[in-house]
Amino acid sequence: MKEFDLKGIRCPIPIVELSRIVQQLDPEEEFRVLATDPAFQLDVEAWCRRTGHELVSRSQEGDVLSAEIRVRTDEPARR
């Protein structure tokens, strides 16, 4: 699984990086991101809900947040 390091950067850069990452990956591909921005924990959830990509799992070890995401290309669920 590809891993991307988003540690040490703050809002809104981690989200901007996420949007760049999914553009270069294939549909259904899973990847992991590591971040230290505390806002990222909830931001990654909200970002996945908005964009329709699947948040497979999330964990935290010390200050490092880890999220596994599956790239989805279908239309995101709308409110």
Place this chain on the structure above:
Amino acid sequence: MSETCHVAPNPDTEFAEPLRSLRERVDRQGDPDALAIVLFSGELDKLLAAFVIATGAAASGMRVSLFCTFWGTAALKKDRKQAHGKTIVERMFGWMLPGGAHRQRLSKLDFGGFGRKLMAREMQKKGIPDLNALIEIARETGVRLHVCEMSMHLMGIRDEELIDYPDRSSCGVAQFLEISSRAGTTLFI
């Protein structure tokens, strides 16, 4: 055959009216994937807030239109000499409202530029993007920049004095209203 169902309802007439009014209502609803921001302020902290929201939204798949007016227009000038052929009052506006991200004051704790410098250092130390970086990201993520023609005219700001931005256009209030009325969210900063 029963008496009640021998006249079939005509779907064309029965559903046409509710369908039409439903479509009208849907058309008038704001698009949750569109964001309009009015950037009225020219202070650095408010510019930062506007660009953080704009780039965050664009990175979340939203179409973002940023409308710059008044001090927001003046804050988006390049850091360089004024254009030629201005009136004295227009020149004065230019002197009082210099371009360049590092010249924009904070709305609080600026202390004649000291607070600004301290803030810039802290932001760099803590991995928070500065205004120039955010403008660059806005460019990349496709945030559209609309600059109020009237405020440019009022302060004598020439098009070539504004920052280079591929998706920048000048606009009037009607254009803003058209876009904002179709966007699910409109912010005034």
